[in-house]
Amino acid sequence: MTVIVNPATEEPVAEVPEATVEDADRAVAAARAAFLGWRAVAPADRARLLRRLGALVEEHVEELARLETRNVGKPIADARGEAAMVAEVFYFYAGAVDKHYGETIPVAGGVDLTFREPLGVVGLIVPWNFPAAIASWKLGPALACGNTVVLKPAELTPLTALRLAELALEAGLPEGVLNVVTGSGSVVGRRLVEHPNVAKIGFTGSTEVGRSVMEGAAGTIKRVTLELGGKSANIVFADADLEAAAAGAPYAVFGNAGQDCCARSRILVQRKAYGRFVELLVQATEAVRVGDPEDDATEMGPLISAEHREKVSSYADGTVVFRGNTPNTRGFWFPCTLVEATNEDRVAREEVFGPVAALIPFEDEDDAVRIANDTPFGLSGSIWTRDVGRAVRVARAVETGVLSVNSNTSVRVATPFGGFKQSGFGRELGMHALEGYSEVKNVYIATDG
Numbered sequence: 001m002t003v004i005v006n007p008a009t010e011e012p013v014a015e016v017p018e019a020t021v022e023d024a025d026r027a028v029a030a031a032r033a034a035f036l037g038w039r040a041v042a043p044a045d046r047a048r049l050l051r052r053l054g055a056l057v058e059e060h061v062e063e064l065a066r067l068e069t070r071n072v073g074k075p076i077a078d079a080r081g082e083a084a085m086v087a088e089v090f091y092f093y094a095g096a097v098d099k100h101y102g103e104t105i106p107v108a109g110g111v112d113l114t115f116r117e118p119l120g121v122v123g124l125i126v127p128w129n130f131p132a133a134i135a136s137w138k139l140g141p142a143l144a145c146g147n148t149v150v151l152k153p154a155e156l157t158p159l160t161a162l163r164l165a166e167l168a169l170e171a172g173l174p175e176g177v178l179n180v181v182t183g184s185g186s187v188v189g190r191r192l193v194e195h196p197n198v199a200k201i202g203f204t205g206s207t208e209v210g211r212s213v214m215e216g217a218a219g220t221i222k223r224v225t226l227e228l229g230g231k232s233a234n235i236v237f238a239d240a241d242l243e244a245a246a247a248g249a250p251y252a253v254f255g256n257a258g259q260d261c262c263a264r265s266r267i268l269v270q271r272k273a274y275g276r277f278v279e280l281l282v283q284a285t286e287a288v289r290v291g292d293p294e295d296d297a298t299e300m301g302p303l304i305s306a307e308h309r310e311k312v313s314s315y316a317d318g319t320v321v322f323r324g325n326t327p328n329t330r331g332f333w334f335p336c337t338l339v340e341a342t343n344e345d346r347v348a349r350e351e352v353f354g355p356v357a358a359l360i361p362f363e364d365e366d367d368a369v370r371i372a373n374d375t376p377f378g379l380s381g382s383i384w385t386r387d388v389g390r391a392v393r394v395a396r397a398v399e400t401g402v403l404s405v406n407s408n409t410s411v412r413v414a415t416p417f418g419g420f421k422q423s424g425f426g427r428e429l430g431m432h433a434l435e436g437y438s439e440v441k442n443v444y445i446a447t448d449g
């Protein structure tokens with residue numbers, strides 16, 4: 001058994017089984033046995049079951065949010081928002097079941113049709129930072145397309161995944177359609193990646209593990225989608241609404257204690273406005289409420305583990321412009337930290353995954369784009385300017401999958417989300433996610449003579 005710990009108190013909150021290769025094989029066998037039945041469920045009925053699951057999640061938002069807060073240490077207000085999003089994701093994909101269809105293509109001598117076929121059993125491997133939300137981004141499209149799934153939550157944060165599986169059964173999804181296996185990445189995750197009866201891996205996690213997933217999938221030519229790390233830029237031009245940009249910037253990097261693949265952890269500021277912006281940013285960062293995650297007013301909680309805190313603290317050297325406070329209690333706390341850097345410094349090159357932001361000045365538009373793109377990652381980012389032409393030019397030039405202008409939001413249920421470069425490939429959310437959980441089949445029917 002693995003003991004699950006509350007990162008805000010260091011107290012145990014639950015024990016979960018440490019699954020073996022045999023447990024993973026049993027889950028794959030159950031998913032395989034359920035596949036033909038699930039794909040044969042009439043579209044309207046499959047939609048109804050997913051809608052019912054959405055409704056049950058909605059009824060249990062508070063319970064799921066409390067569970068997530070105790071397991072991840074994230075502020076309860078955020079956890080409520082994420083649990084509500086899980087319901088919205090199931091509603092969206094319930095509605096997508098009968099809107100993801102094939103084509104007829106003009107050809108000589110007959111009729112040509114395409115079908116969107118499910119893949120079979122898909123393995124879903126998710127990280128610890130947004131456990132329920134990221135699981136739902138994969139479960140929704142996978143189930144809507146008629147696949148059955150084996151979901152492997154992160155070792156540290158399995159509690160909401162286990163609860164979701166119970167709610168799925170309560171909603172009426174047949175046994176074997178949604179299986180959860182709790183265990184380590186190197187044992188259970190690896191087995192799913194290599195298993196001959198798993199058709200695809202939907203993976204979210206670090207670029208390093210993503211690379212090994214891709215290698216492991218090669219043996220069976222398994223489909224993979226990879227949602228990996230990021231080092232996103234928040235680009236602030238001198239002509240921007242500096243007050244608004246500075247007010248939003250702390251939440252764009254310190255949200256979820258910086259443990260967010262979309263964290264705008266490189267704050268690029270045009271030199272002309274640098275001094276004024278930093279002044280405003282420090283004021284805004286001072287106002288971030290760090291504390292007990294179960295308090296409704298808290299905006300930032302602790303990091304996930306002591307080990308992770310060690311890693312994060314190794315980045316907080318350099319020229320520190322601001323370092324915030326943390327509660328004087330047990331828990332894996334780390335303060336909001338602003339560091340002046342160049343884009344060559346380690347804090348600007350590697351994913352910190354904690355509340356540490358690198359402040360980097362730039363000269364002009366070309367310089368901003370050059371610095372923003374000088375990274376192996378390409379997930380997210382923001383552009384702050386009042387010049388609409390510049391906003392569009394820079395948005396087209398920055399090599400990332402998801403951008404926001406005069407805003408720091410990246411994720412919406414109806415819009416595609418995913419990375420360029422070493423942030424991965426494939427898209428989650430929106431109708432685009434359905435492409436990753438289905439295969440196009442082409443059928444020609446001769447009609448002449």
Ligand code: NAD
Nearest residue numbers: 126127128153154185189190205206209227228229230261
């Ligand atoms: P991680 O890569 O260590 O683990 C992710 C998952 O992979 C876990 O479930 C883990 O058990 C499993 N795993 C580990 N080794 C494996 C192996 N050899 N084979 C198969 N599975 C294995 O990531 P993490 O520390 O849990 O999460 C943080 C990382 O996730 C960050 O890099 C972050 O940027 C990334 N992330 C990306 C997105 C995105 O959408 N792009 C979203 C959230 C998090």
